[in-house]
Amino acid sequence: MSVTVRVPAKVNVQLAVGAARADGFHDLANVFLAVSLYDEVTATPDADGLRVTCEGPDAGQVPLDRTNLAARAALALAERYGRAPDVHLHIAKDIPVAGGMAGGSADGAGALLACDALWGTGASRDELLALCAELGSDVPFSLVGGAALGTGRGERLTELQVGGDFHWVFALAARGLSTPAVFREFDRLGEGLDIPEPAADQAVLDALAKGDSAALAVAVTNDLQPAALSLFPELSDTLAAGRAAGALAALVSGSGPTTAFLAPDARSASDIAGVLRASGTCRDVRMASGAVAGASVV
């Protein structure tokens, strides 16, 4: 018997970042939108103990040891319920690795839900969310999906209403960016400046609720974008190419280096994707829409 869980990627339509806290993390006002790029995690009983395998275009960059977020999720659930983590976790990976789209977080949430179903642990939603928050700041959102405001370090979620589909094009970069390195660069660029408390922008929430792409395009912000561009200046060329192709908005996705382009409709998204592909400013191009549901058993 096996259980397969499908988990979406995310794009941040607002990412407001506060000053570094004493624990090194940053308080955020993080507006997440789940989009239709998916990883699948399959959990199968394995008498030999915990094992992780991965397939997909970026599989070579994914660690298969106990640092893999899927493995850490299985270990945390097994420990919580006092059982052996005897499971083979297979990840079919379509979300770019180290791309700022919460790929590892998706696998953590997926493994948690898959092992919960396989082992019949019957953990409550709140218990699962607490385990997710221990695994990483983005992991609770991977479980919940849809759209949500994340506060604290991004792990405390309030669900948001979404009134229509948003069409996106994502440009994948030639190399990854480390999330901690981008936050460190944010701190370096902000040295000596007064960093305001992060707060959700009502214009972003209203645009989501109305399903209004043009309104969302003028409201999107990402406080990590200057830091990502400082570490990866070539991303400016990708952003410019997407804007010239007719994107309503062009921004770095989360900590980057994936860049996200909001399109007025599915047809324009396809046109923008074609122009970006031909531009030579990125490794690959993907289209996706959102909001979509969070981690779910298939």
Ligand SMILES: C[C@](O)(CO)[C@H](O)COP(=O)(O)OP(=O)(O)OC[C@H]1O[C@@H](n2ccc(N)nc2=O)[C@H](O)[C@@H]1O
């Ligand atoms: C950039 C985002 O993807 C936006 O959604 C997230 O804030 C990052 O979430 P994540 O990858 O799940 O991050 P975590 O695994 O919790 O933390 C990785 C590292 O990112 C930095 N980090 C992360 C979240 C946060 N609110 N403040 C931080 O400073 C810390 O250096 C931390 O050690």
Ligand SMILES: Nc1ncnc2c1ncn2[C@@H]1O[C@H](COP(=O)(O)OP(=O)(O)OP(=O)(O)O)[C@@H](O)[C@H]1O
């Ligand atoms: N299941 C996993 N998939 C991909 N990377 C993983 C996984 N588990 C651990 N990692 C490690 O985490 C690093 C970051 O990968 P990930 O794809 O989660 O980045 P990200 O999408 O930028 O994250 P986020 O958007 O949440 O900040 C990788 O370089 C890899 O070493």
